[in-house]
Amino acid sequence: MIHLRGVFKQFDGKRKVTALEGVNLSIESGEMVSIIGPSGSGKSTLLNLIGGLDRPTEGEIEIDGSLLAKLDDDGLTRVRRDKIGFIFQFFNLLPTLTCLENVSLPLHLRGWPRKKIEERAKELLSLVQLGARMDHLPDELSGGERQRVAIARALSVYPPILLADEPTGNLDTSTGVEILRLIRDLHERLGATVLIVTHDLAVADSCRRTIHIRDGHVFQDVRR
Numbered sequence: 001m002i003h004l005r006g007v008f009k010q011f012d013g014k015r016k017v018t019a020l021e022g023v024n025l026s027i028e029s030g031e032m033v034s035i036i037g038p039s040g041s042g043k044s045t046l047l048n049l050i051g052g053l054d055r056p057t058e059g060e061i062e063i064d065g066s067l068l069a070k071l072d073d074d075g076l077t078r079v080r081r082d083k084i085g086f087i088f089q090f091f092n093l094l095p096t097l098t099c100l101e102n103v104s105l106p107l108h109l110r111g112w113p114r115k116k117i118e119e120r121a122k123e124l125l126s127l128v129q130l131g132a133r134m135d136h137l138p139d140e141l142s143g144g145e146r147q148r149v150a151i152a153r154a155l156s157v158y159p160p161i162l163l164a165d166e167p168t169g170n171l172d173t174s175t176g177v178e179i180l181r182l183i184r185d186l187h188e189r190l191g192a193t194v195l196i197v198t199h200d201l202a203v204a205d206s207c208r209r210t211i212h213i214r215d216g217h218v219f220q221d222v223r224r
């Protein structure tokens, strides 16, 4: 489902940073995998490359049979739109759209009918306990509330692949548990492949497989 072969990522700023150094990784369809590692070890970079938000300096990434390097920008956008839900570490909500509009956006992009969009978006916002905040702008919300909107948006289209970067990092324990339940539900009921970056060892341990990243490479790959 997801294959990385010899993936390197270098950032060429004032000082060169090698964020990933030769990552080889295969994730089968329907796996739920946690990714842990120290700050700066390359976890977000890895997720961004798998999600097609950035391209590797070297190496190959294959998603559901497509080699990302062979796709032009339109092709990459299509893979992202049709196959991937992304929960970012820092929300990425559109500031001029209300919560309801933010959650509806991916559904519009996939051409859902208007009525179903509204139903689904409202259902998701209620699930993350923001039913009373649908018409608010992101600016008017707390960090945890924004994170919950971002999660509702990522889950709205039932993505076959969900990439989640610290999805519970900004949330209190009980909301975090609820969010994790949503993610697990997507995984168990719909067979979604889930990659979840976390600093929370309890969350990491609740997955059948945990990948440890250190200094830009896979340091350990544990199955339980």
Ligand SMILES: Nc1ncnc2c1ncn2[C@@H]1O[C@H](COP(=O)(O)OP(=O)(O)OP(=O)(O)O)[C@@H](O)[C@H]1O
Pocket: 011, 012, 013, 017, 018, 019, 037, 038, 039, 040, 041, 042, 043, 044, 045, 046, 089
């Ligand atoms: N756009 C960028 N330009 C330059 N360097 C970058 C860029 N993005 C990330 N890096 C560097 O690449 C390395 C890996 O960053 P990354 O964001 O992947 O870490 P992380 O494991 O997600 O950390 P955290 O747990 O703090 O989120 C870091 O040293 C970071 O400074």
Ligand SMILES: [Mg+2]
Pocket: 043, 044, 045, 089, 165
């Ligand atoms: Mg990160």
